[in-house]
Amino acid sequence: MANQVQQHKQSIQCLVDVTEAMLDAMEKNKIETKVVAKKPEFAVLIHFLKSILDGELNIPNELTETIREKAEDLNLELVMDRKLH
Numbered sequence: 001m002a003n004q005v006q007q008h009k010q011s012i013q014c015l016v017d018v019t020e021a022m023l024d025a026m027e028k029n030k031i032e033t034k035v036v037a038k039k040p041e042f043a044v045l046i047h048f049l050k051s052i053l054d055g056e057l058n059i060p061n062e063l064t065e066t067i068r069e070k071a072e073d074l075n076l077e078l079v080m081d082r083k084l085h
Contacts, residue, residue, distance in 0.1 A: 011053045018049060 023033045036042055047063055054061035 007057045007059050011050065011057050011059055014053050015046070015050050018053075019046060 023037070026036060027033050048067075051061045051064040051067060055064045
């Protein structure tokens with residue numbers, strides 16, 4: 001139980017760090033981050049990021065499972081052969 005709590009703390013801290021970095025990059029490119037952060041699409045993006053982090057830490061997350069199921073239903077390939085960085 002303590003390990004799962006620690007994993008959740010790690011996942012949330014990582015999500016905060018990633019979100020701050022993303023908003024900083026937007027700000028550097030003269031995007032109004034206060035406006036972006038209020039958009040529903042931004043909330044969806046944060047939920048997707050959390051599901052990815054939870055998947056990496058083996059934390060159960062219903063959104064992650066739903067994404068995988070829908071991807072299978074649509075015959076989408078979840079593995080990409082290229083890196084973004």
